[in-house]
Structure formats: structure tokens, C-alpha cells
Amino acid sequence: MDSATFRTKVLSRHLHNPQSQQSLIQSSTCLSYSPPDQSEPILFDTQKMRKLMDGHHWEHRDMVYKLITQSELFVPRDRGGRVFVSPDYNQSMEQQRVMTMKRIEYLYLLSHGAFDGFLTAKGPENELRSFALADCYGVFDHSLGIKLGVHFFLWGGAILNLGTKRHHDKWLRDTETYKVSGCFAMTELGHGSNVRGIETLTKYDASTGEFVINTPCESAQKYWIGGAANHATHAVVFSQLEIDGKNQGVHAFIAQIRDTNGEICPKVRIADCGHKIGLNGVDNGRIWFDNLRIPRENLLNSVADVSQDGQYLSTIKDPDQRFAAFMAPLVFGRVTISSSAVYSAKIGLAIATRYSLTRKAFSITPNGPEVLLLDYPSHQRRLLPLIAQTYAMSFAGNYLKRLYVTRTPESYKYIHVVSSAFKATLTWHNMRTLQECREAIGGQGLKTENRIGQLKSEYDVQSTFEGDNKVLMQQVSKALLSEFVSARKKKRPLKGLGLEHMNKPCPVIPSKLTSSALRSIDFQIEILCLRERDLLNRFSAEVAEYQAQGVSIEKAFTLTYQTAEDLGKAFADLAILRTFLEAELAESTGELKDILSIVRSMYVTTTLEEDAAFLRYGYLSTDNAAVVRKEVTKLCGELRPHALALVKSFGIPDAFLSPIAFDWVQANSWSAVRN
Structure with a gap:
């Protein structure tokens, strides 16, 4: 019997089956849909x-x-x-x-x-x-x-x-009153993350008391400069500074690029970067300087200055330290990016979760009713771990902001390391979350009005601007290694960059994990500490081995990039857990503390499950990895009753969500089309 004949017979039996006919009659009755707020419980104070x-x-x-x-x-x-x-x-x-x-x-x-x-x-x-x-x-x-x-x-x-x-x-x-409109001209066509290598050149003319800014080659044109294409009147220009033929490194200057009528100034050329995959409300432009003269006072001089007669002045004599001091205050860009990435993930999860609490598909019993998407364990696995991670990263973003606003010169190095790790981790999380949410809402994810696809395009840039994420993670590992090597050479305990746990005895992981152990704060801290400790030792040993073979330290870093990336992630995950615990422990008792404990355990067990380093380096046995996987499923079931409350707690106004987050049947009805 060919396949077409077989399928015809099956359909014929269904059509002549009285029970099937009854099911068809019942299914012809329209199902009722309403926002999840009318059916889902709220079990804690959102x-x-x-x-x-x-x-x-x-x-x-x-x-x-x-x-x-x-x-x-x-x-x-x-x-x-x-x-x-x-x-x-x-x-x-x-x-x-x-x-x-x-x-x-x-x-x-x-x-x-x-x-x-x-x-x-x-x-x-x-x-x-x-x-x-x-x-x-x-x-x-x-x-x-x-x-x-x-x-x-x-x-x-x-x-x-x-x-x-x-x-x-x-x-x-x-600037506050918009009498001037500013832009930030650092990135060039030929240099992005490597700021030290930018090619724009500024010389000082002592005879006139002016700096002369020049774009010496096409690769030196300022590129991707937000605000430059249409609106900016002034720019902070990052440039190599040359005094009497000697390069003093990268400095920043204020340059006017448009007059009060919006006309481009002489000695300045500007072109549009053009249409982008997202963020088209920002007018990114390209800038060339043709020996533009600016007053000596327009050098931003908190780190170094030039006197009227052309003497270079700085209390920091070492060029490397001067460059570090010059760049240190600029980490606020990574602070704002980290925070905005979390809020974008919140929007996507709020939309996808609310939709999954009203949208139904298939049945799990013969002739039974269709089932809510979020009542499928597979769908819970898609969204609930991401919600837990977003909670953890919200606390991390808040910690980073507080760290930045209470900064001191002594804390700049730590802020640089934390902001680099968090910026990479939080923006990667955001893009992964938005993609999962897009798939979780099916075909509705293709509609731009439902926001998630648009958010993906808008926020994609975060993975590379203010520092490529891969490069930032390598910077984190290099900073950790520097602190580690310095402490060993001086035979002193580690006391910076959150590495103090390495002064304590090495944690011992149980040979057989249980659910209660996985949910223990002590265990969660210990296994993340163990991973960071071991990876830092491995990274140090690998770099030292290459150096012993005569390889330069720079090349040794490029050859050990995989361990460096693993170490950067280990540092970020442990730091994020610590910020979670700080927020959780602020709630000494009550319903919030109980739910936060479950969310935290979901964050940690998901981290253990997803990062191959735990198996690769033997921190988890294959048997324990299986226990972790089962625990994630169990935690999904415990978080399911709280799904709506968890996303309502994101605090995103309803108006900022999308039609499918509410009564999506009415939003797509014929009456809605007519009106």
C-alpha cells in the first residue's frame, strides 16, 4: 500500500469515528484568551x-x-x-x-x-x-x-x-542645556579596541599657542561617531600628541565641528556611516581633520598638559601608567551598556513569558484540552533559567553602578576589571535571551510590533562597542594574572580583584551531589571559587611555559586565549553570584527571600550545566553533571507558579511591551484591523 492510500484510509477512519466528530464539534467553539494577569497567581509582592x-x-x-x-x-x-x-x-x-x-x-x-x-x-x-x-x-x-x-x-x-x-x-x-551637542571621536576606521594604536595626529604650534589636529591617512578617519553625521557641534577627539617630534601618546581634545547654524566647520569633513542593522535613530558619522587649529586650552588636561611655550607636563612619568590613568575614567560607558542590556533582556522575557501563559498548543491526553506553552517542561527550560540569570545580572548591574559612583583612584583597576567582565557577560546574555524569546513565541516573533526582533537588531552592537567582548574577557584574565604573579613574587597574600578566596584552603567538592547540596550557598560559592582558582593557576602555568620556551609575553597571551576566556567567565560568574547574595541577604526573612533562594539556585545550577569547563577540567563528574541537569528541571517546576510575578517584578510598563503580552486575539481581530 502506497503512502497516499494509507493516509487516505487513516483520515477516513477519523472522519467516520463518532468520537472524533464530537471532538471536531467541540473544537469549533472558539477558545477564550485573556491577559495572564486574570488567571495566573501572584504569590509575592512584585x-x-x-x-x-x-x-x-x-x-x-x-x-x-x-x-x-x-x-x-x-x-x-x-x-x-x-x-x-x-x-x-x-x-x-x-x-x-x-x-x-x-x-x-x-x-x-x-x-x-x-x-x-x-x-x-x-x-x-x-x-x-x-x-x-x-x-x-x-x-x-x-x-x-x-x-x-x-x-x-x-x-x-x-x-x-x-x-x-x-x-x-x-x-x-x-551640555546640560543643549547649547552644544557633543560627540565622542575615539574609534577610527583602522583602530577600535586598540585605542593606543589610533593614527589621528595632533601637534602643538608654540608660535600661535594652538594644537593642530590632522587625519594623516584614510585609516585614521574617525568612524562610527554617534551624533557626528547630523547634529553634533563639538567633539572630544582622541589623538596621538606630538611635541617637538616626540610622541607623548593618546590625549583628548575639544574640537568644534559645526557652527551655530549647523554648517560643518572649515578644515573638517564629515560623512554619514549610512544605514545599519539597528540603532538607526543615531546618526553615526565619519570625521576627517585637515590641520584643524584649536586653542591650547582645549586639551583635556587632568592627566597631562602642555605649557604656553610647548613644554609637556605630567606628574605621571611612565607612559603606560599615564595611558592607564587617562583611560580609567572612561569605564562609565561599559557601566551604562551593562545596565541597558539587562533591561532589554527583561523586555524580551516579559513578552515571551506572558504570551506563554495564554497561548496553548496540542494536548497531552487523547481528546484533552490544549496545554499552555509554559506548562510544557521544554518551554519552562527555555525561559525560566533565563529569567533567573536576568535576576542575577540585574543585581550585578546595580553593584557595578554603585562601584563606579563611589570610585577612588585606587579602585580604578578593580572597576576596569569588573566592568569589562560584566559588560561582556551581560550583553552576551541579552542577545542569547532575545534569540530564545524570539523562538519561544514562534511566528509572532517575526512581527516587528512584538519588539523582540527589533530589540535583537538594536542591541546587537553592544557585543562590540565600548570594547569587543572577547577582548574585554582577555583583559580581565590578564589583570587577574598580573595580580596573581605579583603576589607570588612578593610572597604576599592575594588582596585585590576579588581573589582573596585563593588565600584559603582549596574547596573540596562532594563526590556525590544531592539536591540540598546544590542549593547550599556554601557549595555554590565553593564550586565557583574552585573553578576560578584552578583556571587562574592553569592560565599562569601555560603563559609561564611559553615564556620558558622564549615566547614573548604578548604572544603567550594570544596562544592561551581559550584558557583566558574560560578564566574571564569564571571571574564574572563568581562576581555575579556575590552580588546576588548581597541582594538576597538584604531580605532577612519573608516571601521574597524564599523565592530569591530558588532563583539563585537556578542561576548557579544553570551555570554549572551550561559551562563545559566544569566537565572539561573535572570540577564535576559525569554523574554529578547528570544530578545538576535533573536539578535544573526540578527548579523549573518550582518557579513555574511564580512566572508571571517574576516578570512583573521587572517593572517594565505595559505600554513598553507588545500586543502578544496581553489579549493578543483581540489585538489581531478584524475589529482591530478596521479601527
């Missing part, structure tokens, strides 16, 4: 959890959310109207750029100065407030967040941190 996750300045966040969601009530049509409720996904690049600027104009001009104090107010609380507001702008529109970030945190931050009082007095208030 507002309290949201405050714990956001970490700071909830009232300011809510103020921004209100400004955005109610913008159409306040903006006259002749001032742009509906600047926040209009979708961007069906607009051209030029329209998106115009819309981004309208949003900035609204926030500043029509909301009583939303940026007041961003740069001129002093103290950690003000910086935390600025971070909180930046989170919110990025939650709604990544282009808006980046455009503001370039202006305030890159241009303004460079003046604040690399400049001195003369620069602060002249530029900071004008």
Missing part, C-alpha cells in the same frame, strides 16, 4: 521585588515612564506630537533620526529640564539618578538612550573626568 531589582531611584524612573507614556497629552502637534507613541519600525533612517531628536527636545524643553544636574550636580546620588534615567530612556528606545548617552556620558563624561575646572565651567552647563 513592587517590593521590583525595587530590589532596580536598586535605586524608583520614583525618578516612574517619573520618566509617566513622561513617555503620557507624552501625547502634552506635546502640541506643531512641536511633533505623539513623539513617544509613534512606532519607529516602519520609518526610514532619516525619519528615525528626526524622531530621536524630537524626543530629546520634548524631554528637555517640555518637561522642565529632564537633564538638569546630569553633569553639574555633584556626588554619587546624582550619578546614580543619571544612570536610572538612562535605563528608562533605553527601555523605550535604544536609539534615544544611546544618543543621550553619547552626549552626556561620553562627551560630557570625558569633559568631567578628563578635563579640569576651566573645562567644567565652560562646557558642562552648556
